[in-house]
Amino acid sequence: MSTVDKMLIKGIRSFDPENKNVITFFKPLTLIVGPNGAGKTTIIECLKVACTGELPPNARSGHSFIHDPKVAGETETKAQIKLRFKTAAGKDVLTQKATKMEYKAIESVLQTINPHTGEKVCLSYRCADMDREIPALMGVSKAILENVIFVHQDEANWPLQDPSTLKKKFDDIFSATRYTKALEVIKKLHKDQGQEIKTYKLKLENLQTLKDAAYKLRESIVQDQEKTETLKNQMQELEREIKNVDEARCFWNSRNAIEILLRKMKTPMKN
Numbered sequence: 001m002s003t004v005d006k007m008l009i010k011g012i013r014s015f016d017p018e019n020k021n022v023i024t025f026f027k028p029l030t031l032i033v034g035p036n037g038a039g040k041t042t043i044i045e046c047l048k049v050a051c052t053g054e055l056p057p058n059a060r061s062g063h064s065f066i067h068d069p070k071v072a073g074e075t076e077t078k079a080q081i082k083l084r085f086k087t088a089a090g091k092d093v094l095t096q097k098a099t100k101m102e103y104k105a106i107e108s109v110l111q112t113i114n115p116h117t118g119e120k121v122c123l124s125y126r127c128a129d130m131d132r133e134i135p136a137l138m139g140v141s142k143a144i145l146e147n148v149i150f151v152h153q154d155e156a157n158w159p160l161q162d163p164s165t166l167k168k169k170f171d172d173i174f175s176a177t178r179y180t181k182a183l184e185v186i187k188k189l190h191k192d193q194g195q196e197i198k199t200y201k202l203k204l205e206n207l208q209t210l211k212d213a214a215y216k217l218r219e220s221i222v223q224d225q226e227k228t229e230t231l232k233n234q235m236q237e238l239e240r241e242i243k244n245v246d247e248a249r250c251f252w253n254s255r256n257a258i259e260i261l262l263r264k265m266k267t268p269m270k271n
């Protein structure tokens with residue numbers, strides 16, 4: 001389990017920019033008590049900023065979060081939050097955020113500490129990457145850090161918010177957002193595929209009609225071929241008969257010619 005060990009705050013809200021204010025957290029519980037305006041909420045705010053990069057709701061883009069330099073008669077405040085925590089895997093990590101008055105993150109460092117040698121390994125990240133990296137190291141999602149663990153007193157009543165905001169927060173906490181998106185994508189795919197199936201069904205019906213017509217044509221071709229074959233046979237028969245008739249006529253003509261010849265020779269012809 002991830003645990004927060006120590007936090008250094010400089011130049012945030014009422015925390016002095018010149019002094020290192022270190023808060024040590026105890027296990028299993030740390031109670032923060034103090035009079036109004038002592039800085040209890042600021043501690044929670046700093047934990048949240050260090051872990052998620054999210055500023056408190058009333059911070060006016062960070063301006064009211066940084067210690068007002070006018071209080072000390074200065075023109076600039078350099079602020080710093082250092083957090084030492086154990087990762088979910090029990091590794092020591094030190095993270096550091098430095099900002100100045102216009103709330104510009106000017107430095108962002110993550111250090112891991114070798115448990116055997118005590119040696120520090122520095123990893124420098126872009127702020128956005130670090131805000132993703134720390135919840136991952138702590139083994140808790142950003143939504144849980146924001147809405148459950150380091151929930152700001154101004155936002156503590158979020159479970160009573162309007163249904164859509166509430167749903168979004170719960171979706172974030174239970175990491176359901178990606179499933180909701182996946183569900184939306186699946187629904188869209190289902191709709192698109194339904195449309196495609198309808199088009200294919202229409203094409204299939206069309207093809208079925210064409211296929212039926214092709215079968216009918218094939219049948220009529222077969223019938224026509226049979227008819228052609230019969231006609232061809234009949235023609236051959238007729239040709240044979242014509243040939244016979246021609247032969248008979250030829251024979252008859254020859255006979256007549258012989259008869260004429262014989263008559264000319266005055267020899268009667270015997271049958």
Ligand SMILES: Nc1ncnc2c1ncn2[C@@H]1O[C@H](COP(=O)(O)OP(=O)(O)OP(=O)(O)O)[C@@H](O)[C@H]1O
Nearest residue numbers: 013014035036037038039040041042064066067068
């Ligand atoms: N930008 C700023 N510069 C200097 N001081 C500030 C700034 N913003 C807020 N403060 C001071 O910081 C303190 C705010 O502390 P915080 O709200 O953390 O106290 P708290 O202990 O949570 O109080 P409460 O019990 O009333 O909630 C107040 O005293 C406020 O005047």
